[in-house]
Amino acid sequence: MRWHSATLGVALCATALGAAPRSDAALKVVTTLSTFADLAKSVGGDHVAVSSVAAPQFNPHFIEPKPSDILRVKKADLFIHAGLDLEVWRGPLVDAAGNPQIRPGGAKELDVSRGVPLLEVPDNTVTRAQGDIHAYGNPHYWLEPENGRRIARTIAAKLEEIDAANAVDYAKNLAGFEARLDAKLPEWKAAMAPHAGTEIIGYHNEWPYLMQFLGLKMDKFLEPKPGIPPTPKRTEFLEQYMKQNNVKIIAQAAYFPTKASDALAQRTGGRVVMLSQSVKDQKDATDYLAMVDHNVKALAAALQQH
Ligand SMILES: [Zn+2]
Secondary structure, three states, rough: OHHHHHHHHHHHHHHHHHOOOOOOHHHEEEEOHHHHHHHHHHHHHHEEEEEEOOOOOOOOOOOOOHHHHHHHHHOOEEEEHHHHHHOOOOHHHHHOOOOOOOOOOOOEEOOOOOOOOHHHHHOOOOOOHOOOEEOEEEOHHHHHHHHHHHHHHHHHHHHHHHHHHHHHHHHHHHHHHHHHHHHHHHHHHHHHHHHOOEEEEEEOOOHHHHHHHHHOOOOOOOOOOOOOOOOHHHHHHHHHHHHHHOOOOOEEEOOOOOHHHHHHHHHHHOOOEEEOOOOOOOOOOHHHHHHHHHHHHHHHHHHHHH
16 A cells, blocks of 8 residues: 555645646736737736737737747637737637637637727728728727726736636736826826827827827828828828928837838928837837836927927
8 A cells, every 4th residue: 555655645745836836837828919918917927927929019910920929829828919900910820829718708818908998989881991900999099008007907807817816916916007007197197288289190090099198189190091001192181281280290100111201200390209009119118107108208308399
């Protein structure tokens, strides 16, 4: 019977080890975007190992996932994405991964657009045939700090659900993030207050949530439609419009070419402001709050000089 007790001893030992916190037991969280990875890390802390698919310096609408990305998504404990039609590459990626649990509605899938009040939701007469890649409403919602809070809460609720043993830590980490966010809100509002209602031009229609938060106006874009590059006719129209209405600022993300924006700025005596669309796409946008900070400071600085 000695053999038997030895086996039992090994089994007990393994159970004890399994219950102890170990770094290799961290939940594997894979996100489409760097911004969601950052928020998942803020909420998940040491209990999660987070990675993202889309490198922040590229247009999040158009990414080509690598075979290694497909494998990571397949093996993920949680797959976090923007929902809507933001990642036009998400469907093929999920299909290729072949894991039913990360498919829409699966136990390991999280669409963080849930619970976000969407802007520009079209009526049912708009179709993708018109060249629109925002067919379900504007999908760039994470740039608004209150939506950052909503996303963090959605992630925390999901982590608490799939890893109940660490629920207290997730709640604590979320509270910490919200406290840091709350501390920044008055500063951001104050920086933009003198510029309330000022109009600026965008390259791609990816800033309406940020504009709403900052109290600025932006409804004209270099792209004639989301995903359609600027045309000479469009640039000509904007030149006249900016001159007639004394609009001086053109905002864009770094992953779009700057040629059309620079030319327009030159012809109108205006200026191009590079905003952060994703965590780490600008040097100082090191995390979620730093990304919002970059955008507020860049816009405030430009508006002060014009
Ligand atoms: Zn877009």
